[in-house]
Amino acid sequence: MANNMKNKKINDSKAHYRDLLKEVYEKKITEKEAQDFWLNVEGADYFEQIGIKTLKERLAVHSIPFKVIAKWRYEGWPNICFICKEICDMDKNEGSIVEEFYVNNKINRNIIIHWACLGAYYERFKGLTAWGIIQLIYNNLFKNHDIEVITLKEYVIGYTVKALIKNRNTKKLTFALSKTKKRKISLNQCKDSPFLPVITRALQYLEKNQDIEFKTNRTDIILFIVKQLEDANEFI
Numbered sequence: 641m642a643n644n645m646k647n648k649k650i651n652d653s654k655a656h657y658r659d660l661l662k663e664v665y666e667k668k669i670t671e672k673e674a675q676d677f678w679l680n681v682e683g684a685d686y687f688e689q690i691g692i693k694t695l696k697e698r699l700a701v702h703s704i705p706f707k708v709i710a711k712w713r714y715e716g717w718p719n720i721c722f723i724c725k726e727i728c729d730m731d732k733n734e735g736s737i738v739e740e741f742y743v744n745n746k747i748n749r750n751i752i753i754h755w756a757c758l759g760a761y762y763e764r765f766k767g768l769t770a771w772g773i774i775q776l777i778y779n780n781l782f783k784n785h786d787i788e789v790i791t792l793k794e795y796v797i798g799y800t801v802k803a804l805i806k807n808r809n810t811k812k813l814t815f816a817l818s819k820t821k822k823r824k825i826s827l828n829q830c831k832d833s834p835f836l837p838v839i840t841r842a843l844q845y846l847e848k849n850q851d852i853e854f855k856t857n858r859t860d861i862i863l864f865i866v867k868q869l870e871d872a873n874e875f876i
């Protein structure tokens with residue numbers, strides 16, 4: 641019995657160490673299975689537990705699907721910046737990996753951009769109504785020191801706008817985004833808003849990647865943003 645227990649323990653600890661990219665590339669597991677495993681991995685060596693060793697793969701795991709990183713690992717990484725078309729060496733942390741999409745959400749590809757070129761990339765979204773609204777809401781929060789931006793303001797605004805646009809295919813959000821009449825709602829009602837999960841997740845992501853820092857109560861800030869979105873006249 642004691643021996644069995646011991647063996648089981650060893651097997652369990654080994655079971656956590658996998659090479660998810662390899663498994664996805666060889667189609668042994670699906671993207672969703674890889675994502676689910678990754679979300680439940682705990683411990684300081686969590687990258688090692690899923691077989692991620694290089695810096696660029698670490699950076700990529702935060703922003704793009706496993707199947708894309710796997711393809712890059714086994715077939716070659718892109719190394720040209722999407723904006724300036726110069727070499728962008730991801731081994732030297734020269735740039736960011738961005739899941740690119742257009743407003744109609746039909747084209748979806750993964751690109752690399754120099755850190756210095758990210759501002760120019762987000763210029764492309766500045767004509768959107770959603771950009772104007774998010775910018776207005778965030779500028780208030782920045783000005784009052786509720787949120788501190790650690791990296792780039794345009795990135796924080798752009799990331800949130802993209803999150804909203806990307807999620808607009810879900811039924812609830814389509815409704816929220818398509819409304820044109822002002823309907824004032826209370827902070828309490830915001831808890832049922834379809835904007836809430838999208839904004840919560842976007843801000844969690846920005847905080848986890850150290851793009852922003854909350855200086856006052858996080859829940860209050862999120863509810864404030866959701867209420868402003870709910871009160872906005874027109875969105876997209």
Ligand SMILES: [Zn+2]
Nearest residue numbers: 721724754757
């Ligand atoms: Zn560039």
